[in-house]
Amino acid sequence: MFRRMSAFWDLAYLTGSTPWDSDEPSKELVELIESGVIKPCRALDIGCGTGSNVIFLATKGFEAHGLDISKVALLKAMRRAEARGAKCYFHNLDFRDVKKVSRLGIFDLAIDVGCYHSLPHGGDRISYLDSLNEVLRRGGDYLIWCFVRGAGFSWGPPGVEEYEVERNFGSRYALIEKRKIRTPFRDLLFYHMQRVG
Ligand SMILES: C[S@@+](CC[C@H](N)C(=O)[O-])C[C@H]1O[C@@H](n2cnc3c(N)ncnc32)[C@H](O)[C@@H]1O
Secondary structure, three states: OHHHHHHHHHHHHHHOOOOOOOOOOOHHHHHHHHOOOOOOOEEEEEOOOOOHHHHHHHHOOOEEEEEEOOHHHHHHHHHHHHHOOOOEEEEEOOOOOHHHHHOOOOEEEEEEEOOHHHOOOOHHHHHHHHHHHHHEEEEEEEEEEEEEOOOOOOOOOOOEOOOHHHHHHOOOEEEEEEEEEOOOOOOEEEEEEEEOO
């Protein structure tokens, strides 16, 4: 399971078929940190790719951890972090592997730009949630960005239904903010949630 999914992502990073890889931290994350809403803490970027957000967090004083299933992405992330003098901790893991993920310890902040929405619907997303519940402390912040499913495009990640995140995370996560961002590709949903249960 790990090997097939990691090979898919490794190939994307090796061939440069990575249109999401902007080398810029996410605007909403920058806003929340620069306004002081989220303060330096122990943070995990789930599906960190080549590390734009982890590196940003490290430069802002966070204990910044990036996790990704792709070794190729992580090698690029490590090189970038080193070149910028950012102290980051990288982990080559499948976030669906609850047992291994739980060894990372507890985080105060978890972010996900495009990992959850790329998983197939069903058991993979349930395992993802189990892992998140293992590592995010109660009261911790969770930020997630997902493309809305379909919306005129038949290719790209499976995405999420308009209210899927509320439905799947709802009982244990309180919604602080939801934004719908128009992009030339599909609509992007951004959620800021806090773990309550
Ligand atoms: C669309 S990319 C986004 C990368 C990065 N967050 C960014 O914004 O540049 C999705 C990332 O999730 C990673 N990923 C996909 N499935 C994963 C899984 N099961 N466990 C950990 N990482 C995964 C991929 O390797 C890829 O780097």
